[in-house]
Amino acid sequence: xxxxxxxxxxxxxxxxxxxxxxxxxxxxxxxxxxxxxxxxxxxxxxxxxxxxxxxxxxxxxxxxxxxxxxxxxxxxxxxxxxxxxxxxxxxxxxxxxxxxxxxxxxxxxxxxxxxxxxxxxxxxxxxxxxxxxxxxxxxxxxxxxxxxxxxxxxxxxxxxxxxxxxxxxxxxxxxxxxxxxxxxxxxxxxxxxxxxxxxxxxxxxxxxxxxxxxxxxxxxxxxxxxxxxxxxxxxxxxxxxxxxxxxxxxxxxxxxxxxxxxxxxxxxxxxxxxxxxxxxxxxxxxxxxxxxxxxxxxxxxxxxxxxxxxxxxxxxxxxxxxxxxxxxxxxxxxxxxxxxxxxxxxxxxxxxxxxxxxxxxxxxxxxxxxxxxxxxxxxxxxxxxxxxxxxxxxxxxxxxxxxxxxxxxxxxxxxxxxxxxxxxxxxxxxxxxxxxxxxxxxxxxxxxxxxxxxxxxxxxxxxxxxxxx
Numbered sequence: 001x002x003x004x005x006x007x008x009x010x011x012x013x014x015x016x017x018x019x020x021x022x023x024x025x026x027x028x029x030x031x032x033x034x035x036x037x038x039x040x041x042x043x044x045x046x047x048x049x050x051x052x053x054x055x056x057x058x059x060x061x062x063x064x065x066x067x068x069x070x071x072x073x074x075x076x077x078x079x080x081x082x083x084x085x086x087x088x089x090x091x092x093x094x095x096x097x098x099x100x101x102x103x104x105x106x107x108x109x110x111x112x113x114x115x116x117x118x119x120x121x122x123x124x125x126x127x128x129x130x131x132x133x134x135x136x137x138x139x140x141x142x143x144x145x146x147x148x149x150x151x152x153x154x155x156x157x158x159x160x161x162x163x164x165x166x167x168x169x170x171x172x173x174x175x176x177x178x179x180x181x182x183x184x185x186x187x188x189x190x191x192x193x194x195x196x197x198x199x200x201x202x203x204x205x206x207x208x209x210x211x212x213x214x215x216x217x218x219x220x221x222x223x224x225x226x227x228x229x230x231x232x233x234x235x236x237x238x239x240x241x242x243x244x245x246x247x248x249x250x251x252x253x254x255x256x257x258x259x260x261x262x263x264x265x266x267x268x269x270x271x272x273x274x275x276x277x278x279x280x281x282x283x284x285x286x287x288x289x290x291x292x293x294x295x296x297x298x299x300x301x302x303x304x305x306x307x308x309x310x311x312x313x314x315x316x317x318x319x320x321x322x323x324x325x326x327x328x329x330x331x332x333x334x335x336x337x338x339x340x341x342x343x344x345x346x347x348x349x350x351x352x353x354x355x356x357x358x359x360x361x362x363x364x365x366x367x368x369x370x371x372x373x374x375x376x377x378x379x380x381x382x383x384x385x386x387x388x389x390x391x392x393x394x395x396x397x398x399x400x401x402x403x404x405x406x407x408x409x410x411x412x413x414x415x416x417x418x419x420x421x422x423x424x425x426x427x428x429x430x431x432x433x434x435x436x437x438x439x440x441x442x443x444x445x446x447x448x449x450x451x452x453x454x455x456x457x458x459x460x461x462x463x464x465x466x467x468x469x
Contacts, residue, residue, distance in 0.1 A: 002058055003034040003094045004118060006111040007042050007066075007080075007155060010052040016345035017379070019325040019336055020454050025051065031110030031156030032080065033165070036093045040080040041190070042155030043170050044071045045135040047078045049322065055082060057091065058118055070193075070203045073319045074136035074312070076170050077185065077193045078155075094157055096187050097164030100125050100143070101272075108147045108169050108182070110156025123147030123180065130278045131183060134171055137318030137340065140206065140284055141277075142183050143167055149182030158184045188285065196287060204288040207309035209280070210243025211236050213255065216265040225254055226300035232256070232265045233297065234279075242313065242368045245294075248305045254297035258282050283309065315366045315375055316340065316359075326459045328413040330424070331441035332382035332448045333390075333434070335398065337409050338362075338375040346395060356395065358429065374408040378428065382452050386444045390434055400427040413462050 007030045015021040032042035032055060040055060047053055047068055054063040064087045066080040082088070100106065104125045112119050123146040131142030145158065149172040158167040167184035196204055213234040216222050225235060233256040239246045256262065261269050263279045271277035286292060286309050294305045318340045327336045336342065338359060340351075347354040355363075362375060376398045381390050398406045402425050406412045416424060419438050426434040445457055456463070 001109060001118060002091060004109050004111075004156060005032045005034065005040060005055045005057055006030075006116075007032045007040075007046055008054040008056070008063060009047050009050050011049045012051045013049045014320070014324045014341075016325050016336075016339070016342040019327040019334075019379075019459060020456065022324075029111065029113075029152055030154045031152065031169070033109075033155075033157045034088075034091050034093050035194075038081055038088055039069065040066065040082070041168065042078050042080065043135070043168065044073055044076045044078045045170075046155050047071065047080070048135075053080060055080065055087070057087065062086075070197045071322065072136075072193045072196075072203045072205070073321060074133065074138040074206050075140060075185065075189050075193050076133055076135045077168065077190065079194075079197060094165045095163075096190065097160050097162060097166045099128070099186050099188060100160055100166050102126070102128065105161050106143075106145050106147055106166060106184070107159045108145070108149060108153060108156060108184075109159065110153040110169060112150040112152040119153070121148045121153075123182075126181075128186075128275070128277075130281060138206070138312070139278075139280060140189050141186055141281055142189075143186050145182050145184055146180045147182055148172075148180050149184075153182075192285070192287075199287070205311035206284050207286050207288045207290065208312045209258075209283050209292075209294075209307075209309070210240030210245045211249060211255075212238050213267060215267055216254065222265070225252070225297075227254060227297060231297065233263050234265070234267045236296075238367070240367055242371050243310060244308045248307065249294070249296065250298065252298075255294065256297055256302070257293075257295040259292050313368055313371070315368050315373060316343075316363045323461070324459065326409050326461050327379075328409060328416070328459070328462060329382070329445065329449065329454065329457045330416050331436050331444055332384045332387045333393075333426075334379045334382065335376055335409060335412060336379045338377055338395075358397070359395065370407060372408050372410075376406050376409050376412055378426075378434075382448055384444060384448050384451075386436065386440060393428070393432075393434070396432065397429040398426055399429060401425070403427075410462060410465055413458060414465075417466075 009028050012025045013023045015023050030046035032040045053066040055066045056063045064082045064084050066082050069079040071078045107122045127144035130139050149169045153169045156169050157165040160166045167186045172182040214237050233254040236253045239249050268276040269279045288311045291308050296303050316338050343351040343355050378393050378396050401415045424436045424438050
């Protein structure tokens with residue numbers, strides 16, 4: 001129990017709707033625990049957008065400044081350290097245990113809201129499967145337990161009956177949905193995060209197989225795709241054009257096996273005795289840059305490929321990985337890129353229901369066509385005499401400038417800054433256009449910035465790319 005610590009964090013989140021600002025700072029508390037190598041593990045969401053992190057040991061009245069070594073957004077794990085030697089005195093690191101079985105007892109330890117003393121809740125493992133990690137917007141192996149996990153428990157360890165850590169508490173269902181259902185990050189995911197950091201001195205993420213697949217449970221579908229009765233697998237619906245897999249895999253290929261493990265028609269693979277799990281589990285066990293053997297059926301012919309795995313990239317990213325949002329302003333038009341934090345800022349926590357359908361469709365279904373592609377929108381128009389008639393344009397995608405496609409925000413800023421044409425003509429979605437006189441737009445921008453107390457017409461990351469090349 002002495003290895004379990006309370007984590008205090010001051011957060012200063014970016015303002016994605018007004019990207020030149022940050023929101024008012026706020027504080028939070030959560031749990032963590034000491035592991036070998038003078039390190040502390042907690043949840044990534046516990047230190048997201050941190051400006052200061054402190055930790056306090058059980059029974060101590062001293063808060064020690066902590067340094068964030070690594071944040072694993074997808075797996076919702078963060079690694080800290082403390083430079084003060086006094087903190088490590090008398091603290092024994094937690095030892096990890098094996099992945100528990102169903103109905104195994106677990107004890108969740110942490111500092112939930114409502115008190116400063118350590119809290120212990122007990123329960124059992126009720127389910128082991130691929131779970132949706134809310135913070136990381138990804139799917140990884142997880143444990144469902146019936147021990148209570150409340151606000152503040154996040155980042156605390158879950159122990160088995162031998163006193164070994166079998167996971168990290170990280171999320172739970174709302175009380176109006178179910179009672180006493182919590183979720184724990186299991187040791188395979190934790191060890192992957194730790195070993196990734198030790199191997200690369202940074203977090204590189206969990207790789208994915210850059211495909212979308214269809215189950216092959218229908219017998220007529222299997223026969224039409226040329227599969228023999230004894231063959232099983234899943235059909236590739238589409239391949240990520242930016243992934244290495246696109247060089248060898250094709251739509252309608254049938255993936256038969258991954259690294260020698262046969263894939264069933266429902267997309268599962270064997271997992272321990274009497275259990276099956278989605279084959280994405282096999283992919284998540286690999287590291288970014290690893291190679292894997294893929295066996296596919298194409299036109300009734302079996303083909304074997306060796307594929308280099310990469311981490312996930314989306315047209316609308318789930319996170320900005322701690323970086324402030326990018327923006328560019330010309331003539332009062334605020335251009336930025338769409339991300340999940342941006343949608344949440346614009347439309348609230350229920351953005352999945354409140355955001356425009358065209359943006360949601362791109363969020364769930366669009367794929368990158370080039371590695372540097374971004375979804376650029378006119379976020380808002382800061383009212384001025386030069387943009388009369390355009391005031392109502394909000395969150396509208398920019399497709400082209402003077403007939404040239406806008407692949408990303410940097411490209412848009414470059415084209416505007418280097419434009420010698422008389423007019424700036426922006427082609428927006430739904431056949432809408434914006435036309436501004438180039439010289440007038442550039443001349444009016446400083447006064448508009450001063451009126452709205454905006455320090456710069458572009459974000460720091462775009463400034464770093466000047467002069468435009």
